[in-house]
Each structure stands twice: as C-alpha cells, then as structure tokens.
Amino acid sequence: MKLRPIVRCSRLILSAALICIFNTSSRAEFQQPRIIIPIDQSFVEESTISLVFHKGDVPADAVGISINGNRLPPILDLKERKIFCIGGAKLAEGPNRIRLYLLNNGEIVEEKIASVFFRSDLFRNAVIPPPGFEKYYFHTMNHEAYCSFCHQMPSGHEAPNPAVPLDSSCFPCHTEGKSSKYVHGPVSVGSCLMCHEQKSASSKYRIEDSDEITCGTCHEESVESWKKAGYYHGPVAMGRCTTCHDPHGSEYPFFLKMETTDLCSACHAETASRPHVILSYAGKGHPIRIEKDPFHPGQKFDCASCHFPHGSPYNLLLKEDPTSMASYCTTCHKKKGRNTR
Numbered sequence: 001m002k003l004r005p006i007v008r009c010s011r012l013i014l015s016a017a018l019i020c021i022f023n024t025s026s027r028a029e030f031q032q033p034r035i036i037i038p039i040d041q042s043f044v045e046e047s048t049i050s051l052v053f054h055k056g057d058v059p060a061d062a063v064g065i066s067i068n069g070n071r072l073p074p075i076l077d078l079k080e081r082k083i084f085c086i087g088g089a090k091l092a093e094g095p096n097r098i099r100l101y102l103l104n105n106g107e108i109v110e111e112k113i114a115s116v117f118f119r120s121d122l123f124r125n126a127v128i129p130p131p132g133f134e135k136y137y138f139h140t141m142n143h144e145a146y147c148s149f150c151h152q153m154p155s156g157h158e159a160p161n162p163a164v165p166l167d168s169s170c171f172p173c174h175t176e177g178k179s180s181k182y183v184h185g186p187v188s189v190g191s192c193l194m195c196h197e198q199k200s201a202s203s204k205y206r207i208e209d210s211d212e213i214t215c216g217t218c219h220e221e222s223v224e225s226w227k228k229a230g231y232y233h234g235p236v237a238m239g240r241c242t243t244c245h246d247p248h249g250s251e252y253p254f255f256l257k258m259e260t261t262d263l264c265s266a267c268h269a270e271t272a273s274r275p276h277v278i279l280s281y282a283g284k285g286h287p288i289r290i291e292k293d294p295f296h297p298g299q300k301f302d303c304a305s306c307h308f309p310h311g312s313p314y315n316l317l318l319k320e321d322p323t324s325m326a327s328y329c330t331t332c333h334k335k336k337g338r339n340t341r
Contacts, residue, residue: 165190180249212239229311
C-alpha cells in the first residue's frame, strides 16, 4: 500500500541541532521504538551526523535523546507523530552511546541504545573501530526514504548545485561547513558534486577516489611540489589530506581541524609532553606555541613556524638545512639587535 503521510514538520534548534518531526501511517516493523539512523555497531569518519528515530506505538508524551550521557531537551507534544530527526549531532572521538528514551508522565517507559564509533587518525583511542563495526553511509535509498517526507532528496544524477548556493538541497542537514569561519570553495558556492559523486543508486555522494586524487584535481601544483620535496609528512605520503584538513569548513586557517600545535600534538604527543629539541638549565625546551611569532608579525608561533607540514627537502620536515645545528639555530637566534629575518 502506498503511504499517504500527513506531514507536519517542526524545527527546533537544540544545541545547534535541527529537529524535524513528522507522521507516517503505521508499519508492522515500527511497533517498537527504534533508532533508525545511524545503524547500531557502525562507525563514521565525520564528527557531525544526522540521527533518525521512530517512536513506535508505546504510549508516551515525550521523547528524549542523549549522546554519551549529554541530554538534549525532550521532544514534547508528540500527538500522532512517529518519526523525528536530529541534524548536526556532534560525536566524541572513539565510542559513542546514543540513547533514545520514551517518557510517560515523567517516567521512562522504554529506551533503545545504539553504539556508534567516530573513527579518526588524530586520536589514539579512535583509530581502530571495535570488531564487528561496519562503516556507515547515510545516503542509501532506504535511509533517504525516511527523510524525503520533509527533505528534498535529489534522485538519479540530479546535481545539488543550485544557482543560489543557499538553495542547495544539502544545506538543510549539512550546516556545519557553510557556517564555519573558513569555508572551502565548493561549499561556499553549493557545488557539492565538485567532490562528491553518485557512484551507484545504492550509496550516493560517496567519494571513491583517494584524497590525493580528489584534492589534487584543484590543488595539482601543490601535490606535485610535495612529491618532489624528498621528505613527506605521513598523511601526505598516504594521500590522506582529510586527516588534518576539514574538506567543508573550519574555524582555523587552511581548514585545519584544530589549531596547528594542537593538531600536531594529537599524533606527536611526546613533543608536547617533554622538552622539545633542547633542554635548558631551567628544564625547559624550545617553545612550540607562542601567541606572537617574533619573526612574522600578525602570526602565531607554532609547529609550522619551523616545520613544513606537507613536505620538505630536509629531514624532520624542517624549513632550513639542519646539517649544522649552530648555523641552523642562528637562522632565528641572531645577536642582540639583529634578531629579525
């Protein structure tokens, strides 16, 4: 039987999340409450995801959601509504516990749990998903069917690249990129298919190519110059640009996922935990973070002040030849009165 939904969508901003609620006719498989999206025991590689829940037929006057114990305000006045979604839900690195609970007169009458793993190379507890966890993709035909009551879901090879960027069918759910301080070019013009492609009807908008190929389509000169450098940064050698860069947008320059020194320390924890390069009489090492770079006005002093982040002709990705350390240090540390480059 073809569904004839009575659609009622209300949007509430809860902790920067978009809430949509609507009603559908009952289905046998939805008699019990259920977390539809994401799938239990799955892993994702983005910190922001959409959540879709089904209330089921359990008598309840409110629905609550929590992620790792952090509760969102409960959804009230359910009436005949069944399905609701949260866009822009933030996950912690590593394991996440998503809890759906139904309330009746203030008492929890039913709850469901889903375990989702946010995989990231930047955090040691998040590199390898638990056994049995499978990678989760949202844009499948089945998943989109739940959302198409309220959201426009282009079918076939229809490109979500409108003449007016804010009219993109992607933006109602994918808000994090366009609202960032630094926005990647394709996102700023709503040209999502510049990077994302519909490879098959079963899983849309996946990026099948490596970051090196996808990013290199526009940044070809940069990629070629790094290959000639002699020494490569690990993510560059592996073609994984998105280890350090957010491909949509960021609060940090160059679309970095964190401030430079924090980003480097995520992998190179020993650099932040012990004296760096030298050990002074005071027990301190070379600074790795200063609010003002003494040699570059208007910039902060950080790891990239001494190291190239992508590739270098010198060992340790240094910007100067370290063969003679005495000569190397005096590149910056000149005699008093001559401490500028």
